[in-house]
Amino acid sequence: MPAWRLRDYHDDDLDQAIRIWDQNRQADDRDPVFPVSEVMAAARAGQAAVVAVVGDELVGMAVAQTQGERAWVVLVALSPRWRDRGIGSALLAELERRLRALGVRRVSALLPASATGTKALEHSGYLTRTGLVYYERIEPPGAANTEVIDHLGGRMLPPGLWEGMAGMEREKQVVERRIVLPLTEPAVADRYGVTPPKAAILFGPPGTGKTSFAKAVASRLSWPFVELFPSRLAAATDAGLAAALRDVFADLAALDSVLLFIDEVEEIAGTRSGQAVDPSHGVTNELLKLIPGFREHDDRLLTCATNSVRSLDPAFLRPGRFDYVIPIGPPNPAARAAIWTRYLGPASDTVDLDHLVRVSELFTPADIEFAARKGAQAAFERELVHRRGAPATTEDYLIAVADTRPTLTAQAIEEFTEDIATYSRL
Incomplete structure (x- = not known):
């Protein structure tokens, strides 16, 4: 031989x-x-x-x-x-x-x-020791996961959230191709040398659906969703925010899978001043140290969202820490039409959808939801008074749109366009 x-x-x-x-x-x-x-x-x-x-x-x-x-x-x-x-x-x-x-x-x-x-x-000279008894305790499947998820305030999200994301097709396609598919098709990804992502940043103006995207991805993957609130962490411990972050990431290591979501991450990863007395300096440093360890585990995804990507520390944005930096922008006309249709319900057959899309140009998905609910409420109250069975009208929703202060501004959209060119990494 x-x-x-x-x-x-x-x-x-x-x-x-x-x-x-x-x-x-x-x-x-x-x-x-x-x-x-x-x-x-x-x-x-x-x-x-x-x-x-x-x-x-x-x-x-x-x-x-x-x-x-x-x-x-x-x-x-x-x-x-x-x-x-x-x-x-x-x-x-x-x-x-x-x-x-x-x-x-x-x-x-x-x-x-x-x-x-x-x-x-x-x-090889190893000695057998007698008189010993081997004890073993095996947790029921999922028991440790449930305990840790509850401790962290996480939850399993219902299925269907991804399919329920109305409009935003451009963003959905990017998130689907870059994040979801490599994680749901790991064997195919491995065959082509594609490494499943471990961390991504979603950036864009307030209210554009960054949190909804993170939840939809967790729902699609059937992974626990854990949202980290830096302000709550700081208030819940006397040891300091950096120590609280270490404890949370240590707990997460016990989970079989998890999507960790940090909204407004600029609160704990903003540009460091370089001054030793800056209290945020140590917190940012700690988060930068924790991310590589988080990335070593399979079936983990860190998703951070920010309204101000330009305020993040440059070290935080490096490719070695985040695989993708994805813009989640305001809905275009097609997306606004889909969002209006979702929230109009039966009224979508009786109102001038194109008109509503035009007058809601600076609206976020959350703004459209609010205006649609306000218009439906007006029609509902009128029916309670007159009992005529008349459907909601375009005018009901136009009045609601006029009474809704749009989240977006022309300046915010201009800055977002500049940020796409500067920071986007797809």
């Missing part, structure tokens, strides 16, 4: 490593103490991991998790055809060499009796 050699574990070894783990599990006829997900997570996270290969074939693997001066051997697996050839002992010796370099002085292993790897451990 050809000779085998040892080398570091590589990410492209994953499929063969899982296959060897499964072969060992079947041969031992019992489940190992450490599940394959935990073993592979340790290997991919840079813990001590060594493989034995023959040509391009992976025939053995050993992985350890370090905890200070102690390390746990979480896997010693060998291909059935390559057992009893000293590979297991060699893998352990190489693993121990790397652990010693990390300052580990005590190496432990926990395996079912007669499992693959026990012979290698015995041949």
Whole structure:
């Protein structure tokens, strides 16, 4: 048989490593103490991991998790055809060499009796300790997630929010292509070398639907939606906002998946003054340090929204922290027509929709919703007085539009157009 050699574990070894783990599990006829997900997570996270290969074939693997001066051997697996050839002992010796370099002085292993790897451990000088009892408590599926989500004030959003986003088709297409599809089609994305996004910034004038987009994405992904309110965090602790941010991000690490949404993120990520006495300096620094750790986990998406992208700290906007910076602008005529239709309900068949679209040029979706509700209320009150069964009229809604102060201004739209050219990253 050809000779085998040892080398570091590589990410492209994953499929063969899982296959060897499964072969060992079947041969031992019992489940190992450490599940394959935990073993592979340790290997991919840079813990001590060594493989034995023959040509391009992976025939053995050993992985350890370090905890200070102690390390746990979480896997010693060998291909059935390559057992009893000293590979297991060699893998352990190489693993121990790397652990010693990390300052580990005590190496432990926990395996079912007669499992693959026990012979290698015995041949390598490991001692069996008797009189010990192994205890294990397994949480019901989702129990830890539910507890953390409740603690953070998060929730699962109802399905259909994405489909219910009326109008804004330009923005929906960008968010769909750049964010949603790589996360819902990870296998296809991986085949084409597309890395699913981990963080995005939505920017635009107030009321243009940035929060609604974040919620719709969470609904589409069926991920928990957790909204972070910096002002509430600061008020809820005496330790300071930076410490509160660390605690929240530590809690989020326990979730299987999450969309974390931070609205008005400029409150905690504004341009730093450079003065040591600036109280926001430490908070911005802390957030900048937390984002890379958040990005290391799968099935995580950080979505930040801002009305003033130009006020964000330049370091916050770097590509290494945020994959995309997406403009969410005021609705164009087609979008306004779709939004009016959504909120008019039955009245959409009896009013002059084109006229309403023209007179609501500076309206945000929230403005249109308010005017539509106000017009419907006027028609409702008239019916209660006269009882004629007359439908709502265009005039009802035109009066409501005239009584609604638009959120947008010509200056805000001009600044938004400049920000698109300067900051947009799609």
